[in-house]
Amino acid sequence: MRKMTLVLLDSDRYFSEMLSVFIRTSEYADRFTIHCFSSKPQGLQFLEETQEPFILLVQETWLPLPETLARLKLGCTVLISDHHHSVLEVDYPVLCKFQPLDRLLSEVAAHYNDYCAVQQPLLGSRSTRVIAVYSTVGGAGKTVTALQIAKQLTLHGERVCCVSFERLPSYAWYPVQDAAGAEAFSSMVYYAKMNPKLLSSKIERWKSKHPVMKFDYIPPLAHLREWQELTEDDAASILQGLVDAKLYDVLVLDLDSILNDVMRQLLVKSDQVLWLLLDDVVYLQKTVTSLSEFRQTDEPDSWLDLKKKISFVQNKRTGAPLNDFEGLGFRLSGALPYVPDWKAIGRLEQLSSPMFAEAAAELVRSKESEVVSLVV
Incomplete structure (x- = not known):
């Protein structure tokens, strides 16, 4: 199965690096590739130019996102927060980033499969x-x-x-x-x-x-x-x-x-x-x-x-x-x-x-x- 692209928009460089390293060195390496942006203009430009399907992980403080993104065929959008509950009234799922990273990525995959992947869910590549x-x-x-x-x-x-x-x-x-x-x-x-x-x-x-x-x-x-x-x-x-x-x-x-x-x-x-x-x-x-x-x-x-x-x-x-x-x-x-x-x-x-x-x-x-x- 083709890897799913994660696009992380977050000004927290430490978290971005930690998540990138974890994906590259864990069992999630055969399921995800990740692109991290701490600059909002650069991140938005990448989203508008990419031809690949992706899952957008965005820090809630970066909201609101441009209306042009709503017209893109995303896999799904997930907000990441410093808190367990978002202080904003939003329609997106919100995940606290201060949790085990394997659990965070599992929740991301679960959201994608629940809402965006009836025909082609995000699965693994292992023989069981x-x-x-x-x-x-x-x-x-x-x-x-x-x-x-x-x-x-x-x-x-x-x-x-x-x-x-x-x-x-x-x-x-x-x-x-x-x-x-x-x-x-x-x-x-x-x-x-x-x-x-x-x-x-x-x-x-x-x-x-x-x-x-x-x-x-x-x-x-x-x-x-x-x-x-x-x-x-x-x-x-x-x-x-x-x-x-x-x-x-x-x-x-x-x-x-x-x-x-x-x-x-x-x-x-x-x-x-x-x-x-x-x-x-x-x-x-x-x-x-x-x-x-x-x-x-x-x-x-x-x-x-x-x-x-x-x-x-x-x-x-x-x-x-x-x-x-x-x-x-x-x-x-x-x-x-x-x-x-x-x-x-x-x-x-x-x-x-x-x-x-x-x-x-x-x-x-x-x-x-x-x-x-x-x-x-």
């Missing part, structure tokens, strides 16, 4: 792998594993988004940071049902940056009724919208243990499934039953395709296994260590174990290398 983390029963460590994978891949330079599809999400691990975040999942479900073609253009509006682990995530659903009303077609549309946005290298799905049609759809649509196992005879028997039901109720080709994607992983390993995983039909792709510090957790910052995180991320990277080698 979908990693699902699943277990037959609760308590196997799905959410913690999903978070650690997302965190570690982010540390290694990949763009990652984590999405929880749990019926009762782990809200403490996916903090809701504002009122918009509280309704993000609900909005996503609404578009999946009413207008799925617009989903990819709305992701910028719904995503949040994890305050501790620094990957992106969609704040989980806030209303149990919506989970119950979610259909497999809705789930497929949501997943396709996230992939079509092309914002991420990796999408990590934190799935619910209930193996309903929605979870089946997400498992089948994923590129890799990390199926967590515990060294517990009751848990393993339930997993055998669950897999048997899956084979019987799904189309043979669908099951065979899913089987190739599954990586069985023993979680919370403390030593030599007590149960015969191979004998029960589980060929383990790896194991994740038991972390004693996680036996009781009171705050998000406690979810730190470099050894666990690296082991979890390696399961994803090794599967990717395997796929690449098969393709080659």
